[in-house]
Amino acid sequence: MPNITYVQPDGARRTLVAAAGSTVMQTAIANDVAGIVAECGGSAMCATCHVYVDPEYIDRLPPVSEVENEMLASAASERRETSRLSCQLSVGGDVDELVVHVPSCQV
Incomplete structure (x- = not known):
């Protein structure tokens, strides 16, 4: 089973x-991870599940x-080279481990 590590803005992991x-967003919502809002439920119609993927991954x-790309342009937090929508990141297969950083705000 894949592992996803969520790093909060204060450094808590x-x-x-x-x-x-499953997606990074689905796992976050199912486990009440703070900072992942997911207003559109994973349809890539908002940017409230924005995360920064750890550069290693x-x-x-x-x-x-x-x-x-279009949705990330409307993210509430700064867009970076490692910005992704967590609803678009599936785990399993080649991705058996992932570290993502939750931005300080989503809305």
């Missing part, structure tokens, strides 16, 4: 076991899609 094929992920 929480590692969760995720179901293979960014190359393991598929590239940002055009839709995701």
